[in-house]
Amino acid sequence: MDKQISQAVIRRLPRYYRYLGELLDDGVERISSNDLSKRMHVTASQIRQDLNNFGGFGQQGYGYNVAYLHDEIGNILGVNDTHNVIVIGAGNLGQAIAGYVKFERVGFKIIGLFDVNPELKGKMVRDLPVQMLDELPEFIKNNNVEIAALTLPKQNAKSTALKLVSLGVHAIWNFAHVDLDDIPDVVIENVHLSDSLMQLSYNITQHKK
Amino acid sequence: MDKQISQAVIRRLPRYYRYLGELLDDGVERISSNDLSKRMHVTASQIRQDLNNFGGFGQQGYGYNVAYLHDEIGNILGVNDTHNVIVIGAGNLGQAIAGYVKFERVGFKIIGLFDVNPELKGKMVRDLPVQMLDELPEFIKNNNVEIAALTLPKQNAKSTALKLVSLGVHAIWNFAHVDLDDIPDVVIENVHLSDSLMQLSYNITQHKK
């Protein structure tokens, strides 16, 4: 019966979560949609509308309890549970992701790092050894791998994604410079850094006019 | 007189550019909005509508010339010119960005890499030495720096951004885990990797239901 939540709303949730986390760190106990809207540069109406997709988290005359709202949004996003992540591609970006994610307080845990390059075999990245791709089936069988981050050349991205899905990994965080469509039974989140850079470039060009 | 183009359209342009680049590589000379729509999984109507924001690039009965359209979108995005980029923060992510951007065919060129950590001073990353932040003013004076990529802890992000702007850098590609608002005269593109990961997490949770 769940009404489908629009991706526009979903895209904003992590941002709410981030601001609420900061408020929490600052010891702020309660916040009104109006105060939050000023900090975030969005309309108060949008905040209330967004939150109400998931239920009434606030109270009239009081506002929202920061800790409670933070926790609720965390639940919605599913970041209060732990997610095991493996990284495929142990280049600079792969290593950066491995380090980056671990540093977050949210519940993502890097448990494996894989590459095809035999020269990297066994190399330690933080506390993880680089493993070869052919060790993947065994590894996935023995570990509860939920998410695979793909940081490899676009030529290998699709075949690797298909392989991962066939091995039981159903979520892919894709950094390869290609869209992974047409793959059934898998949740995909694309991070196209060069797309982002091009948007910046466009806005620079506009700004100059 | 330019009608403002919506950010929704801008967000799609890099994707068009990418697909057209691939078609170009494959030696495809012409393409119809209909064929492209099937490859990209969007409606043909949207493609035509989007492109028409910038002028008529196609011909009735023929479609679009791939090379021409690719070039035109490149112009719109401003990627046919060269943009000099510096990276502030020489950690894993900074090094990854430095390498990543260089590998792209589009016109972004990393010309400097900076950090505060004295231990990194002079360390070579590819062909660039890590420089200390206090060398920044001199460097910017002597080089035409257009974009600064910020890959540093959120605590330092805003002050560094302000400093960059005062030194004449007017575009920031922000990887720090904080929004950089309230800074005038600067174009900002935020890349929040953990936001992206949380969206993935949400979609995983939904998928399971």
Added chain:
DNA sequence: GCCCTATTGTTAAAATCTTGACATAGTTTT
């Protein structure tokens, strides 16, 4: 414990974005 104030949840209007439809114009075939 009552009144006043603050602020939500919610409805409706406004704005924006997407899709469908088709006349028009250029291409290809005969």
Added chain:
DNA sequence: AAAACTATGTCAAGATTTTAACAATAGGGC
């Protein structure tokens, strides 16, 4: 050179998203 076909550019309808408005309700002060 004409006919048949293809596919754009564009208009209008439909869908979605955002914003504004306000009645209802809880909190804080008296």
